[in-house]
Amino acid sequence: MNEILENALATGNIAGAYLIAGSSPEATQEQIDEFLLRVFCQDRTGCKTCPGCLKYLHKNHADLFVIEPAKSTISIGDVREIPAAVAKKPYEGGYQAVVIARADAMTPQAQNALLKVIEEPPGHTVFMLGAQNMKNILPTILSRCIILKTSFSREETEKLLHEEKNLPTLRARVLSVAAKGDYHLAVSYLEKGFFDIRDDMILALNRLFTARNMATSATLELFLKHEGAVDLCIGAALQYIGDVLLYKHTGEVLVSEDKLPEIARHAKLRDYVLVNTQQALFDCMVKRAQCAGLNVKLALESMLFHILEVIL
Ligand SMILES: [Zn+2]
The missing domain is CATH 3.40.50.300 (P-loop containing nucleotide triphosphate hydrolases)
Known part of the structure; x- marks a missing residue:
């Protein structure tokens, strides 16, 4: 305390x-x-x-x-x-x-x-x-x-996550950066299943990018699976896309340094696809923050549609 x-x-x-x-x-x-x-x-x-x-x-x-x-x-x-x-x-x-x-x-x-x-x-x-x-x-x-x-410092948060929550060093670092160095936020992410959520988001985005699944239902399921943590889903997807864009232009990543193969693969996508995806995720997050009664499923469907729009 x-x-x-x-x-x-x-x-x-x-x-x-x-x-x-x-x-x-x-x-x-x-x-x-x-x-x-x-x-x-x-x-x-x-x-x-x-x-x-x-x-x-x-x-x-x-x-x-x-x-x-x-x-x-x-x-x-x-x-x-x-x-x-x-x-x-x-x-x-x-x-x-x-x-x-x-x-x-x-x-x-x-x-x-x-x-x-x-x-x-x-x-x-x-x-x-x-x-x-x-x-x-x-x-x-x-x-x-x-x-x-x-807040603790970013480094203190990483150390605490490693020592108190038994996270391996790399995961502790990833989570501390994802939570912007905020230990309490990092713990709440962890309790909501941050790493599973992030994996599912990478899978969802990959499905969209390869447009293998024209129907969005399977992708939507990946979001809805984490009911109660939809904002964290969108946040994790946004951080991931941010990393892909950063990697594409500088060769560096900010958060998910443990996901380099996936990031490098997605960095081959065209900029407008990535930027459009980022924008669609961001718009959805803002809409959810502004409007408490928003139907989650409809909001996500509309977001997925906007992402697919430029891919197909
Ligand atoms: Zn008491």
Whole structure:
């Protein structure tokens, strides 16, 4: 855990508001969970078995307020009840916590509505904010928070993946680069099956490039196989295409240095095929981020169609 948070737990000197700057929502959420589990734990260890831990893990602790974006933004209506809620004493006598892991999704109005209570939080209240895009956070909020970073260095992440997760050195390096050096993100990738996903994406792209399968159903299956990690699928495919293009023009790869034979083979494809594929994947990723209710299958089908369009 972050040294500042560790120290806050050890001394009992917990500040009113922390803002965790992470490279992904997963990374910030993991850091927030790790910290709050110990705040709510009866002996501050995060034992995961005491009533406080269990209530936190099930997100039904009476002193926990979690604000999540209902749509793509958190509006003033979503946070309106927070000041009154935290003005009450904690039900269970310990701390009460307000978690806004996507604080950068708050509209300026929503941030202003929280400003006063973040400025002077009632005793025994801790605000845990997370953000990827710090530019979206109002300076007035920033100035009231203790700002923390989630990340280890890229090398530290690689070393930890090797030592803690028993990954062979090369895989540890590939995963640490894929996760942009963010250890928590790397672990979440690993848990979602990053290496299997990447293999399936290379297979899917290969099928598209060789246009052996004019019907997209078999290719689509490779994406849908990883339901719940579709964004990681698209991300892994994007990184792979990025590597192919980089290799084609510089002879180097950024992420998948363990996939050189495949990369070299695909680097023989024409630029416009690769760039078009990259664009189609990117568009699909953006569409998914912008529109929560998007039908996954339809979005992927449309993406595959756009990739095939220039190949056939
Ligand atoms: Zn506990």
